[in-house]
Amino acid sequence: xxxSPPDRVIPTLHRATAIALSACAIAYGYLVVNAxxxxxxxxxxxxxxxHVPCAMAAYLGFLLTAIGGGLYLWKRxxxxxxxxxxxxxxxxxxxxxxxxxxxxxxxxxxxxxxxWDLRLTVTLLLFLVYLSYLLLRSFTEGGDRKARFAxxxxxAGLLVIPLNYFAIDLAGGxxxxxENLEGGSLxxxxxxxxxAGILTAIVAFSHLLLGRIDIARLRAQLAERDxxxxxxxxxxxx
Amino acid sequence: xxxxxxxxxxxxxxxxxxRDRLVAMGIFAVLVVIVLYFAAAPGLGSxxxxxxxxxxxxxxxxxxxxxxxxxxELENEALxxxxxxxxxxxxxxxGKAAASLLLLLIVQAGAALVFALAFEVAxxxxxxxxxAIAFLGAxxxxxxxxxxxxxAVRTTFREVMLPLLLLPLSVPVILGSVRATNALLLDxxxxxxxxxxxxxxxxxxxxxxxxxxxxxxxx
Numbered sequence: 001x002x003x004s005p006p007d008r009v010i011p012t013l014h015r016a017t018a019i020a021l022s023a024c025a026i027a028y029g030y031l032v033v034n035a036x037x038x039x040x041x042x043x044x045x046x047x048x049x050x051h052v053p054c055a056m057a058a059y060l061g062f063l064l065t066a067i068g069g070g071l072y073l074w075k076r077x078x079x080x081x082x083x084x085x086x087x088x089x090x091x092x093x094x095x096x097x098x099x100x101x102x103x104x105x106x107x108x109x110x111x112x113x114x115x116w117d118l119r120l121t122v123t124l125l126l127f128l129v130y131l132s133y134l135l136l137r138s139f140t141e142g143g144d145r146k147a148r149f150a151x152x153x154x155x156a157g158l159l160v161i162p163l164n165y166f167a168i169d170l171a172g173g174x175x176x177x178x179e180n181l182e183g184g185s186l187x188x189x190x191x192x193x194x195x196a197g198i199l200t201a202i203v204a205f206s207h208l209l210l211g212r213i214d215i216a217r218l219r220a221q222l223a224e225r226d227x228x229x230x231x232x233x234x235x236x237x238x
Numbered sequence: 239x240x241x242x243x244x245x246x247x248x249x250x251x252x253x254x255x256x257r258d259r260l261v262a263m264g265i266f267a268v269l270v271v272i273v274l275y276f277a278a279a280p281g282l283g284s285x286x287x288x289x290x291x292x293x294x295x296x297x298x299x300x301x302x303x304x305x306x307x308x309x310x311e312l313e314n315e316a317l318x319x320x321x322x323x324x325x326x327x328x329x330x331x332x333g334k335a336a337a338s339l340l341l342l343l344i345v346q347a348g349a350a351l352v353f354a355l356a357f358e359v360a361x362x363x364x365x366x367x368x369x370a371i372a373f374l375g376a377x378x379x380x381x382x383x384x385x386x387x388x389x390a391v392r393t394t395f396r397e398v399m400l401p402l403l404l405l406p407l408s409v410p411v412i413l414g415s416v417r418a419t420n421a422l423l424l425d426x427x428x429x430x431x432x433x434x435x436x437x438x439x440x441x442x443x444x445x446x447x448x449x450x451x452x453x454x455x456x457x
Contacts, residue, residue, distance in 0.1 A: 073450075132403050135399070135402060139395040141394060145392065145457060149389045149393075152389065152450045153403060155450070160407050160410065163438070163439050167409055167414060170413060170414065
């Protein structure tokens with residue numbers, strides 16, 4: 001199977017993001033270790049530099065899943081489905097990190113592992129939507145059918161995010177999360193490690209996404225080769 | 239439009255002849271109300287939780303009915319016949335969703351009666367707005383549920399797939415309906431925020447399902 005130009009560039013980009021990720025991770029680690037300790041929350045506050053960037057990467061993954069699905073429904077090209085599926089897997093991974101780091105931070109600051117807080121609940125629901133998305137893919141047979149069903153669910157899942165937000169707000173799940181981080185709301189010396197966290201999360205997301213897309217492409221190539229071999233074998237028998 | 243009426247008529251006629259879906263949904267909803275009544279430990283603030291319990295019963299009954307709506311179409315490749323109909327498939331979706339909605343509304347009425355008796359809740363004074371909220375909630379569930387039932391029925395794990403797909407996305411419908419029902423039963427008011435959420439959710443679900451149903455039957 002000849003590689004399309006975007007497919008050809010993916011392994012190179014994957015290697016490039018590995019180098020960028022190594023550099024970012026070193027700078028990020030250094031900045032977080034040397035970041036000032038919050039006077040009220042103590043050292044547990046440093047989880048902010050992991051928690052929020054992971055949440056951003058998770059939401060980016062779900063946005064890309066819907067975009068990839070929409071492009072598949074429009075163009076019917078397999079590479080868009082591979083892109084959507086990969087974005088969902090990587091997004092779900094980052095969402096899991098958010099759901100692990102959030103309770104650790106919550107226990108340290110609010111005194112409880114879990115609260116039915118607005119953003120926590122929306123993120124948990126989103127995580128469940130994308131686990132269902134991945135289950136749907138594994139329980140559907142046929143390449144095109146699987147891609148179509150997943151694309152529809154991925155788009156519907158993204159559209160429901162704002163509705164879930166309003167619904168949980170309405171049901172009394174008032175946010176005990178800090179307000180959105182605006183310019184200057186972080187303490188002195190915290191902005192740089194926070195920015196480094198976001199950059200590292202985006203680079204890590206890109207690295208994992210590109211790697212996952214490449215694996216999906218290789219799998220598709222292998223399946224096509226197996227099918228061809230089987231057909232040739234069947235032809236010989238006849 | 240003719241396709242919509244034809245599909246609606248076909249589904250209702252099948253149901254009229256067998257009555258299996260309606261009976262199963264009805265019995266199931268009543269059973270859920272009874273089980274939840276005992277699970278809610280009456281006297282410990284169960285009045286406040288009652289609307290939520292009623293909507294859990296409605297949700298479970300709708301999953302049961304929606305699963306059956308498309309399981310029927312698998313027999314004798316009827317789904318392929320539907321897909322070959324020379325019309326916009328969105329109308330097929332609307333026909334199937336309307337049939338499921340009518341059945342769910344009947345089940346809701348029966349379950350509400352049992353609920354009123356079990357939880358000693360006076361629904362009669364707010365019957366009209368109660369019915370309106372029940373309709374809006376059922377519309378949202380049937381709109382997105384019909385789309386997902388058409389998907390789930392063609393997976394290898396179809397009994398489990400529909401609830402997995404539907405439940406996380408039905409949260410806005412359930413929370414809006416519960417909030418509105420709660421306010422209705424407490425002080426007879428119809429909160430605009432909950433009603434607006436239901437209206438917006440129903441509109442989003444209807445449009446998404448109408449447009450994307452084309453791709454679901456595209457085999």
